[in-house]
Amino acid sequence: MANTVFIKNMVCNRCIMVVQSELDKLGLNVNSIRLGEVVLEEELSDEKKKLLEEVLIPLGFELIDDKKVRIIEKIKNIIIDLVHHQDNDAKTNLSDVLISQLHHDYNYLSNLFSEVESTTIEKYFIAQKIEKVKELLVYDELSLSQIALRLNYSSVAYLSNQFKKVTGLTPSHFKQIREEKRKPLDEV
Structure with missing residues (x-):
């Protein structure tokens, strides 16, 4: 079941490459990735979500939960x-x-x-x-x-x-x- 993750501050192709690299390191399989949005092949567990947040924040990115x-x-x-x-x-x-x-x-x-x-x-x-x-x-x-x-x-x-x-x-x-x-x- 695919899962969409929204990421703040992705503004260029380099951002996409950096986020892709971090997702690969965490063993997360990506269906598609574009500015501000990643579609994963599987649901993101709370543990993986926490790990992802920990690697993204020092790089200037953050996960977005709020719909607005x-x-x-x-x-x-x-x-x-x-x-x-x-x-x-x-x-x-x-x-x-x-x-x-x-x-x-x-x-x-x-x-x-x-x-x-x-x-x-x-x-x-x-x-x-x-x-x-x-x-x-x-x-x-x-x-x-x-x-x-x-x-x-x-x-x-x-x-x-x-x-x-x-x-x-x-x-x-x-x-x-x-x-x-x-x-x-x-x-x-």
């Missing part, structure tokens, strides 16, 4: 996946994505998220997008126009305004500061 907290983690993981792990070619509406994947009314999800996180889903989404913009600016492979297009901003001006509102810097000033901090190889 699980929904919040799923919302975060969907947003992180949308922003950081998918090239958003399609103009997807965040509320539609959340409704279709979580099977809850958007108002319920929005109110729950705000109540638990003390911020809105939209602000969290924007914060993730700005983090992705920073990452892309540091890589220096795309122009600001290409970044705006990739992250579904309607214009470079809108991206720049939102970036400045969140960080206090323009994208070009952020990039300039990052470049000043880097030392040439012969000075390292």
Whole structure:
């Protein structure tokens, strides 16, 4: 009988590999694993659950029992996946994505998220997008126009305004500061 375990703070593929490794060490057979969610082949005994908690906590993860907290983690993981792990070619509406994947009314999800996180889903989404913009600016492979297009901003001006509102810097000033901090190889 399969058993689903929810894990807080899984945000990237490396997290999945770390959790998979710990599950393997404990001899737990995994049907599937993705951000925030592991489906085991068998029921997790109280003893194995305790052992799993003990190995996950030092790694920055924790098991989630509360249904509302699980929904919040799923919302975060969907947003992180949308922003950081998918090239958003399609103009997807965040509320539609959340409704279709979580099977809850958007108002319920929005109110729950705000109540638990003390911020809105939209602000969290924007914060993730700005983090992705920073990452892309540091890589220096795309122009600001290409970044705006990739992250579904309607214009470079809108991206720049939102970036400045969140960080206090323009994208070009952020990039300039990052470049000043880097030392040439012969000075390292």
